[in-house]
Amino acid sequence: MEKSDKIYVAGHRGLVGSALTRxxxxxxxxxxxxxxxxxxxxRRQEKVERFFQEEKPDYVFLAAARVGGILANSAFPGQFIYDNLMIQANVIECSRIHGVKKLLFLGSSCIYPRACPQPIKEEYLLTGPLEPTNESYAVSKIAGIKMCQAYRREYGCNFIAVMPTNLYGPNDNYDLEASHVLPALIRKFHEAKIRKDPFVVLWGTGTPRREFLHVDDLADACLYVMNHYDEGEILNIGSGEDLSVRELALLVRKIVGYSGEISWDETKPDGTPRKLISSDRLVQMGWTCRIGLQEGISKTYSDFLKFDVGNGSIR
Ligand SMILES: NC(=O)c1ccc[n+]([C@@H]2O[C@H](COP(=O)([O-])OP(=O)(O)OC[C@H]3O[C@@H](n4cnc5c(N)ncnc54)[C@H](OP(=O)(O)O)[C@@H]3O)[C@@H](O)[C@H]2O)c1
Structure with missing residues (x-):
């Protein structure tokens, strides 16, 4: 990409899009x-066509999507599959028609089978059944990957797809009905601290293991691959380290400064037991993750404190 190229960041107000924009x-x-x-x-084809005709972007980062945690994914599988299929089909097709030089599609590590060997390599895609709680979302993301690959084969489009691990950072979604585990923990512990609650109830058993990447590291990786990677195969982007949800909860509790207890509601689903992706291919290309988890959560909590959750200025 040249500094003077026109770059469309779809979803620029979201967690990923805002980090890419920064x-x-x-x-x-x-x-x-x-x-x-x-x-x-x-989701509206004609509007997307008109936008591409008017703006004619050279490069596209496709970070617009319907995204959510386990609760939203389980409750709204129809909205997740429809919105994501429509958004990506419209943006990818218009990028082809209007000669976009390169497009980067944001997938997700939940595209991989539930019972994958760990760490998860790119070639494990479509080798087994998906995690049922986010199957609709995963199927739509897999369709996006396949569309990028098919357009490369049939039309020669330089469309690439990356699969980030769980992300966190500024502009995350703190709505407890829709949020992922890390922002949900930050908000729950913060509010419990303010209210002086004796304990906080968390979902599941705390045993699933998860990997986290600060979104500024992801943005750095996306720019890196936009400038250095021109292949059809998908690329994982992760930090290379995982921890249990229980360990994560203890870390967030410490950073937030909440001194109450944690109670685990084991009637609630855990999701996939372990999800650590292998980012070896990206690391071999020369990219490294820079922001450690403790540092990243501390920065994120400081950012969270700048907003007033009660005022609704945090999502
Ligand atoms: N968050 C994670 O942990 C994570 C992990 C792996 C992969 N990813 C991937 O990264 C991408 C971005 O995720 P995110 O976490 O940044 O999501 P997010 O914070 O929820 O942001 C999504 C953005 O998409 C836009 N959007 C949603 N529906 C739209 C529509 N119908 N038309 C136009 N724009 C629409 C929203 O725009 P407005 O703000 O203008 O409404 C919003 O800014 C997704 O593809 C996701 O799969 C995320």
Whole structure:
């Protein structure tokens, strides 16, 4: 990418899109274009076509999606599959029609089978049944990957797809109905501290193991692959380390400064027992993760404190 190229970041207000926008600005890419979902609903084909015709972006980061934690995924599987299939089909097809030089599609590590050998390598895709709690979301993301690969084969489009692990950082979704585990823990412990609650109830057994990557590291990796990777095979992006949800909860509790107890509601689902992806291919290409988990959560909590959750300025 040249600094003068026009770059469309789809989903620029989200966790990933806002980190990409910060990174592009910091690196001197000055011609980024954005639309909120209210200005441009990417599920609407004609509107997306008109946007591409008018703006003619050179590069596209496709970070717009319907995203959520285990609760939202289980409750709204129809919305998850419809929104994601429509958003990605419209953006990928319009990128082809309007000659976008390169597109980066954001997938997710939940595309991999539930019972995968660990760490999960890229070639394990479609080798077994998916985790049932987010199957709709995973199927839509797999369709996005296959669409990028098919467009490369049939039309020669330079469309690449990356599979990040669980992400966290500024602009995360703290709505407990929709959030992922890490922002949910930050909010629950913070509110319990303010209210001086004697204990906090957390979902599941605490035994599943998860890997986390700060979103600024992800943005760095996305820019790196946009500038250095031109293959059809998907690329994992992770930190290379996992920990149990129980260990994570203790770490977040310490950073937030909450002194009450943790009670585990074991009637609630755990999700996949372990999810650690292998980022060896990306690391061999020369990229490394820089932000450690403790440092990353501390920074994220400081960012969370800048907003007033009660005011609704945090999602
Ligand atoms: N969060 C994670 O842990 C994680 C992990 C792995 C992969 N990913 C992937 O990264 C990508 C971005 O995730 P995220 O966490 O940044 O999500 P997010 O914070 O929920 O942001 C999603 C963005 O998508 C936009 N969007 C949603 N529906 C839209 C529509 N119909 N039309 C136009 N824009 C729409 C929203 O725009 P508005 O704000 O304007 O409404 C929002 O800014 C997704 O593809 C996800 O699969 C995320």
């Amino acid at each position: 990174k592009l600005r910091a690196e001197g890419y000055s011609r980024a274009v954005f639309r909120t979902s209210a200005e441009l609903d990417l």
